Amino acid sequence: MTVLESYAIPRKTSEVNRQARTAWGLTGPALALMVLILLVPVVVAGILSLTDYSLGNPGFDWVGFKNYDRLFSRATYEKMFIATFTYVVVVVPISVALGLGAALLVNTLGRAGDIYKTIYFLPVMATLLAMAIVWEFMLHPTIGVINQTLEISCGTFLEVIPFLANGCADGFPLWLGDPDYAIWVLCFIGIWQGFGFNMVLYLAGLTAVHRELYHAAEMDGAKSAWERFRLVTWPALGPTTVFVVTISCIRAFQVFDTVEAFWPQGGGPNKSTYVMMFAIFEKGVQQNLIGIGSAITMLFLVFVMFLTLIQRWLVERKVHY
Amino acid sequence: MTRDIWKHLILILGAIVVLAPFYMMISYSFKSPGEIDRGEGGFFGRQELMVDERCMMLRDPNRDDIAAAAPQHPGKSDSEIRAAIMAEAEAECSMRPVVFNYTKAFIEAPLLRYLLNGVIVTVSIFVIQVIVALPAAYALAKLKFWGREAVFGLVLFCLQIPVHAIALPLFIMLAKVGLTNTYAALVVPWTISVFGIFLMRQFFMTVPDDLIDAARMDGMTEFAIVWRVMLPTAVPALLAFAIFSIVAHWNDYFWPRIVVTGSRDLFTPPLGLREFKGDADGSFFGPMMATATIIVTPLIVAFLVAQRRFIEGITLSGMK
Numbered sequence: 001m002t003v004l005e006s007y008a009i010p011r012k013t014s015e016v017n018r019q020a021r022t023a024w025g026l027t028g029p030a031l032a033l034m035v036l037i038l039l040v041p042v043v044v045a046g047i048l049s050l051t052d053y054s055l056g057n058p059g060f061d062w063v064g065f066k067n068y069d070r071l072f073s074r075a076t077y078e079k080m081f082i083a084t085f086t087y088v089v090v091v092v093p094i095s096v097a098l099g100l101g102a103a104l105l106v107n108t109l110g111r112a113g114d115i116y117k118t119i120y121f122l123p124v125m126a127t128l129l130a131m132a133i134v135w136e137f138m139l140h141p142t143i144g145v146i147n148q149t150l151e152i153s154c155g156t157f158l159e160v161i162p163f164l165a166n167g168c169a170d171g172f173p174l175w176l177g178d179p180d181y182a183i184w185v186l187c188f189i190g191i192w193q194g195f196g197f198n199m200v201l202y203l204a205g206l207t208a209v210h211r212e213l214y215h216a217a218e219m220d221g222a223k224s225a226w227e228r229f230r231l232v233t234w235p236a237l238g239p240t241t242v243f244v245v246t247i248s249c250i251r252a253f254q255v256f257d258t259v260e261a262f263w264p265q266g267g268g269p270n271k272s273t274y275v276m277m278f279a280i281f282e283k284g285v286q287q288n289l290i291g292i293g294s295a296i297t298m299l300f301l302v303f304v305m306f307l308t309l310i311q312r313w314l315v316e317r318k319v320h321y
Numbered sequence: 322m323t324r325d326i327w328k329h330l331i332l333i334l335g336a337i338v339v340l341a342p343f344y345m346m347i348s349y350s351f352k353s354p355g356e357i358d359r360g361e362g363g364f365f366g367r368q369e370l371m372v373d374e375r376c377m378m379l380r381d382p383n384r385d386d387i388a389a390a391a392p393q394h395p396g397k398s399d400s401e402i403r404a405a406i407m408a409e410a411e412a413e414c415s416m417r418p419v420v421f422n423y424t425k426a427f428i429e430a431p432l433l434r435y436l437l438n439g440v441i442v443t444v445s446i447f448v449i450q451v452i453v454a455l456p457a458a459y460a461l462a463k464l465k466f467w468g469r470e471a472v473f474g475l476v477l478f479c480l481q482i483p484v485h486a487i488a489l490p491l492f493i494m495l496a497k498v499g500l501t502n503t504y505a506a507l508v509v510p511w512t513i514s515v516f517g518i519f520l521m522r523q524f525f526m527t528v529p530d531d532l533i534d535a536a537r538m539d540g541m542t543e544f545a546i547v548w549r550v551m552l553p554t555a556v557p558a559l560l561a562f563a564i565f566s567i568v569a570h571w572n573d574y575f576w577p578r579i580v581v582t583g584s585r586d587l588f589t590p591p592l593g594l595r596e597f598k599g600d601a602d603g604s605f606f607g608p609m610m611a612t613a614t615i616i617v618t619p620l621i622v623a624f625l626v627a628q629r630r631f632i633e634g635i636t637l638s639g640m641k
Contacts, residue, residue, distance in 0.1 A: 022544075023466035027456070027461065030453050030456070033512055037491070038482050041487040045487060108328065109332075116335070121632065126617045127591055127613075129595060130613040131346075133613060134343075143357070145360060200632050204636060254485050294490065304481065
C-alpha cells in the first residue's frame with residue numbers, strides 16, 4: 001500500500017498494474033471480512049445442519065437430512081411455521097397499508113402534517129426491548145392500563161359491544177397469557193413499531209410523483225380522489241411499494257425482541273408465538289442442539305433469498321401494475 | 322377545510338396509540354409503587370414522600386448499634402434509643418417517588434456501566450465499519466482493476482444476507498476461538514457493513530475524477546487520497562450512515578443476548594434492562610421504567626433535534 005509515486009509519468013502498463021495492486025490492497029480487508037463473517041457462516045450452518053453437533057463435544061455424527069425431516073414432521077415446528085407466517089402475513093400488509101395511508105394524509109396537510117411524521121417515527125427510534133416491557137405493563141391483566149381502561153366502559157351504553165359485554169361479565173382477556181390473543185398482540189406491537197418507517201419511505205416516494213400527472217388525469221376525467229389515487233399515485237409508487245413490502249417482510253421474519261421479552265421460556269402460551277428467530281435462539285444457543293438450530297437457520301435464509309428474488313423479478317419488470 | 326379536520330382527527334387518533342406507551346413509560350417512572358398498582362396520580366403522580374423499605378431494613382439497628390448510640394441518649398431505655406434511631410432512619414430513607422425511581426435505576430444495577438458499554442460498542446462498530454468500508458468503496462468506484470465486477474457482485478450478493486439470520490454459526494465460530502463474553506464478540510460480526518460499502522461506492526461515483534487526478538499530481542498515495550480527499554467529501558453520506566449504524570446497534574438486543582452470558586460487565590443497555598426485569602418484583606416497576614426511559618431518551622432526543630438527518634439516515638436503506 002505504500003506505493004511511492006515518482007514525478008515521472010509511468011508507463012501505461014505499470015500504471016495499470018500499480019492501480020490494480022493498490023485496489024486489491026484497499027478492498028482486501030473488506031473482502032476478507034465479507035468472506036469470513038458472511039459467507040463462511042452460511043456454509044458452516046449448511047454443514048452443521050447435517051450433523052448432530054453440540055458445542056463442547058469433541059466430534060459429531062453425520063445424520064443426513066434428519067434435522068430437516070424433524071422440522072417438517074414435529075408438531076413444535078409446525079407451530080413455529082404457523083406463528084412465523086401468521087406474524088408476517090398480518091404485520092406486513094397492515095403496516096404497509098397504514099404507512100401508505102399515513103403518508104397520503106400527512107402529505108396533503110403540508111407543514112401541518114410534519115408533527116405527525118415526527119410522532120409516528122418515534123417507535124422506529126426507540127429501543128424495542130424497552131418498549132416491549134412497557135407494553136407488557138400496559139397489558140397486565142389486573143393492574144395494566146388497558147384492562148383498567150376497558151373496565152371503565154362497564155355499566156355504560158358501550159356494553160352493547162359484545163367484546164366489552166363479555167369482558168365485563170367474565171373478566172377481560174389476559175392478553176399475553178392467552179393463546180387466543182398472544183400472537184395478535186405480538187402482531188399489533190410489530191405494526192405499532194414498524195408502520196412509521198414505511199410511512200417515511202412512502203413520503204419519499206410521493207415527492208417523486210409529478211404534479212402534472214394529476215392534472216393530466218383530471219383532464220382525462222378522473223374526478224374523485226380515489227380515481228386519482230388509482231390512476232396516478234398508486235402506479236407511481238410501484239417501485240416504493242415493492243421495496244417497502246420486501247423490507248417489511250425481512251424485518252417481520254426477524255421478530256425476536258418482543259417474543260423474548262414477553263415469554264422468555266417456550267415461545268408463548270401453547271407455543272402460539274414460537275417464531276423462527278426465537279426457535280434458533282432456543283434450540284441452537286440455549287439448548288445447544290446446533291444441528292436443528294442450523295437447519296432452521298438454513299430454512300430462514302432460503303425464505304429471505306426467495307423474497308429477494310421476487311423483489312428483483314418485480315423490479316426488473318419495472319412494476320407499473 | 323372540513324376535510325382537513327377529518328384528516329387531523331384520524332391522525333390524532335393514530336398519534337394517541339403511538340404515544341401511549343411513551344406516555345406510560347415516563348409516567349410510571351415518576352410514580353410510587355402504590356400509585357402504579359392502583360393506577361392513580363395522573364401523569365406525575367402526587368410525589369408524596371415515600372419510605373424506601375430496603376433502606377429501612379439496612380438501617381435497622383442491632384444491639385451494638387444501640388449500645389454505640391447510648392451515650393448520645395443519656396438516661397433512656399434501649400427501646401427508646403431504638404425508636405429514636407429508626408425515626409432518624411425513616412427521615413433519611415424518605416424521598417419523592419421520582420427521586421426514588423431514578424436513583425434506584427442507577428444503584429440496583431450498574432446502569433452507568435451498561436450505558437458506557439453501549440457507547441463503546443456502537444462507536445467501535447461504526448469506526449471499524451468506516452475504516453473497512455471506505456477504502457473498498459473508493460477502489461470499487463474509482464480504480465480500474467481486474468476482478469472489480471466480481472468483487473462488486475459479491476457485495477451485492479452479501480447485501481442479501483441478514484447478519485441476525487446467521488447468528489448461530491457466527492456464535493459457534495466465536496465460541497470455537499474463545500471470544501464469547503468479550504467486547505470483541507459484540508463488535509466483530511458488525512465490522513463489515515456491506516451496505517456501507519455499497520452506499521459509499523454510490524456516493525463516490527458522483528465525485529469528479531478531476532479531484533482525484535489533482536491529488537495524484539500532488540504526489541498523494543491512493544491510501545492518502547482515501548482519507549484526505551475522499552473522506553472529507555463524504556461527510557454528509559457518512560453522517561447519514563452513522564445514524565443508521567448507531568441506531569441499529571444501540572437498540573440491538575438479539576446479538577448481545579446470544580454472545581454475552583453471565584458477566585454484567587459486558588451488558589449493553591437492553592441486556593441490562595432485561596436482567597432488571599428478570600429480578601424485579603412488582604414494587605420495582607418504577608425504577609425499571611426509569612431505566613427504560615434513560616435508555617430510550619438519548620436517541621429520541623437526538624432524533625427530535627436533528628429530525629431530517631435522522632429520517633434520511635434511517636431510510637438510507639431505501640436508496641438501493
